Amino acid sequence: MSLAGSQSSWRYIPFVLPALLLSAAVVLLPAVLTLLVAFTDWDGVSVPSWTGLDNFRDLLSDFTFWHSLFNNVKWSVIFLTLPMALSLAVASLLRTRRRSYAVYQIIFLLPYVLSPIANASIWSNMIYDQISGVVGFMRAHGLPLRDPLGHVGSALYAVAAADMWHFWGYLTVVYFAAMRQVPSDQLEAAYLEGASPWQVFRYVTLPNIAPTIALMFVLVTIFSFLTFDYVYLMTGGGPARATELLSTLAYGLAFRTFEVGKAAAVALCMSLFGLIAACAYAWMSRESLRA
């Protein structure tokens, strides 16, 4: 009981203080600076000059900004449908494999644990490349395939395919872990009642793993608005900005053309979309404040 006193609680501050200080120095303070810089004209070196809402006004009238935002929306729609459905289906199939599930899990996770640099290079050079890739090889042998990364119409999907190849195994393993926690008496009861496999999935498994699905939904939405690595590595936002996302747009503004103020404004917009999903995430994790 002596622990509950407010007097003793200060003695535990040194335990969180180092973590808080590091996070404040690296994340919080620079984030506040970004907020300020967004209202200035700054090249990263000289003294920033206050320009009010100019950066935001520029962005709102800039086609590239809206185009990038739309690409982010496309990206999240792709990731919320294809990998979600595929991993749910494969995870439920894994439930029927009494021994081999362990091997499958490891195989599906392999692309997920490799570095984006390696994965992007593998897909660019060995799959999509016109000279050395499988697509180029098939084209040389008569299949009517275009260069997936080189065309405005297909580049975004080609990059998304590589990223999904890397990501979907993670979802599968998470769903599988959630499915294994479905109480076996509920499953047995359903089977005894004569439920079909589909009915068991729909009325027993699905309700039980719904919280996990909801959490993944939120996380995938958040990361769709933050995604950077695969696009930057495989196309750099091209061709003709066909794969430009808010993250690559901001990065290019800051480090290619040194319009740091404008880059900060884009970063703020990204954060705004992330924030909406982040509130949902914090809300879902609220048990950690209660438990």
Place this chain on the structure above:
Amino acid sequence: MCLRLDEPRESSRVTNHFARIAGHATLLMAAAVSLGPLLLVVLNAFKPHAAIVQDPLSLPTALALNNFRAAWSGGGFSVGLINSVLLTGTTVLVTVGLAAPAAFSLARRRTAYWKLISIYFLCSVTVPIQLFLFPLYFVYARLGLVGNVFATACIIAAINLPLSILLLRTYVVAIPIELDHSALMDGASPWQIFRYVIAPLMRPGMVTVAVIVALNAWNEFLITSTFQQGSSGFTMTLGYRAMTSVMAADRGIMMAGACIIVVPIVVFFLLLQRLFLEGMTAGAVKG
């Protein structure tokens, strides 16, 4: 009666049989899709460029290692290996070293404003890197910290901190609070409770978090490529990336380079798969 009961059972056995085969086929296909691109890397790492262009799917004719030799020097992997190890090691030490005590005090709710601090860490899980990257870079540049592995590791540690704290918190919660109480009765200070009672019991959690953070640090791209500029600061993956723009003409050497950066992770992953699975699913599965 008997017939009518048997009939649907017979047909359902046939459909069951069909469903089982379809299930097997789907799983095998998914496994092939996951492994296919990786097999292409291994196949082509041993082939000269001309053979790859001719047919990227053909088997290598000899176990030639000259691609690997060229890739090792071309990617500057001797320097990269040291930088990668330093970067990863520092990130793990800083992250676990700061997250474990924080998780202890937040889980036991003994810190003033524990709720506010927990909400702060929850929110910072999903903060976009671009939100703090640009000012941080120009501050680092002014302080002369760009290219310093340890300074870069601190950034990656800060990014990994919130999730590590949330994960470790669940391990502390699982330790009976009576242990704290009895240590307190014996006159232990808060630090002694953490050091001698809690920390030894949360060691499995710390190992799991260390493995996940190590993987994140080793693979990190955005921060590392921004802050580790100049070839003396390159990690293995950055060295590989620099090599791909120079040696793009020889895909055999490039795939050998990919092999060099991929194989250690695969081995690490296969050896510690249980910890990886635990760390990756712990935060996401709500039991």
